[in-house]
Amino acid sequence: MSAGQPLSRGPAATIGGAGCDPVEAREFLQMFYAENRSAESSFPERWEKVQAEILASGAYELTGPELTFGARVAWRHSVRCVGRLRWQGLVVRDARQLSVAAEVHEQLVEHIEEATNGGRIRSMITVFPADTEAGPLVRIWNEQAIRYAGWADGEGGVLGDPRYLGFTRLVEGLGWRPAQRGRFEPLPLVIETATEDPQLFTLPRESILEVPISHPEFEWFADLGLRWHALPLITAMRMRVGGMNFPVAFNGFYLQDEIASRNLSDADRYDQVPVVARGMGLDTSSARTLWRDRSVIELNRAVLHSFDAAGVTIADHHAEAANFMRFVEREESAGRCPHADWSWINPVPVPAQVPTFHRYYDPTEVNPNFYLDPDAAKRAAGQPVDGLRHRHRRRRWQRRITRATADFR
Secondary structure, three states: OEOOOOOOOOOHHHOOOOOOOHHHHHHHHHHHHHHOOOOOOOHHHHHHHHHHHHHHHOOOOOOHHHHHHHHHHHHHOOOOOOOHHHHHHOEEEEOOOOOOHHHHHHHHHHHHHHHHHHHOOOOEEEEOOOOEOOEOOEEEOOOEOOOEOEEEOOOOOEEEOHHHHHHHHHHHHOOOOOOOOOOOOEOOEEEEEOOEEEEEEOOOHHHOOEEEOOOOOOHHHHHHOOEEEOOOEEOOEEEEEOOEEEEEEEEOEOEHHHHHHHHOOOOOOOOOHHHHHHHHOOOOOOHHHOHHHHHHHHHHHHHHHHHHHHOOOOEOHHHHHHHHHHHHHHHHHOOOOOOOOHHHHOOOOOHHHOHHHHOOOOOOOOOOEEEEOOOHHHHHOOOOOOOHHHHHHHHHHHHHHHHHHHOOO
16 A cells, blocks of 8 residues: 555564664664754763663663654655655654553544544554563554454355455454444454453444445446445554564555455455456456456556545555655655665556666665564464463563572573
8 A cells, every 4th residue: 555555574583572672772863863953962862861771671762753753764664665755744643651452442443533534544653562571562463453354155255355264253252243244344453462361342333434436437336335444554563663663553545456456356355356357248268368457457447436536545556656756766865775675666557657667676674664563464364372461471480480590500
């Protein structure tokens, strides 16, 4: 999505590590003061205080301006995101004081409503408490805050989104009972903290803006009953800033081909390409008729048309590619390397028709940055992972054992 899916696997050493990396902390603060000449204090003064905090507790607290700068630069560095021209306008919400699941849920609902903004989507991030030596304090199980459930229909098919068959079974095992089963039934949030077992929270339906999908020419297209949510709020990644990891909820706005070419088209998702081809009366006897390509293009047209008709922000790949080249120019003018993963910043439909296709980029990932939570894929598939309470208890016992045996070494 445009500024909406900057996920990276990232170096394993940067995720789930204990405490704070003082080298990264120093480098980040040097960057902050180099790019913020009007900062109230100086780097030497601030670094002296941060060193003392790290020595005393193994971590330190970012100031509000440091957190805002770090979150924006994490977006600026995100190699898989084509929408980074807007990095300086990211709205940063500080929720680092929260440690109770109900409060996290409340913040997520507020984020959804503020970022949706009646359809005029605002790029926004909510930052939760930093991971400690024992692990995360807050974990949101969902890949995205808004996603649709999937159920096996008993005939080899799926009602809803096949990607979330496992997650749907998981939340039903936790007690979720939807009012109805439908193709586009929003999943509940699952939120876990270091002191609470996983809890279910239903998102208010009125907080979720959805767009029904129709086509500018084909009247029958609306009868397919397709729709998609307006806000791509990612909750399955961690933000690495100043040597620390933070759980976050982050959104930009959709690029049309994410919805049309992937979510609605992939064979293991909603698989609408054959359906649209039949509606268009295309010859599907051979791939050489390019029926799949024509069908996907019309799905892209339908999504753009529908979001525009509904007054909901959405980007198209031509405009975003041009914007990305402006981002590259600005970064190079500032003396910075515009890191990018070529395979991710080029769109699915007609990639050679956009300017991002015709050059290569340095794919090196530097911090601050966003990284995929290593347990996220397991949770999305409905697979169990160690609970936070268990992890914190285990770490506490490990520290006790270490202290108890220290005198015998």
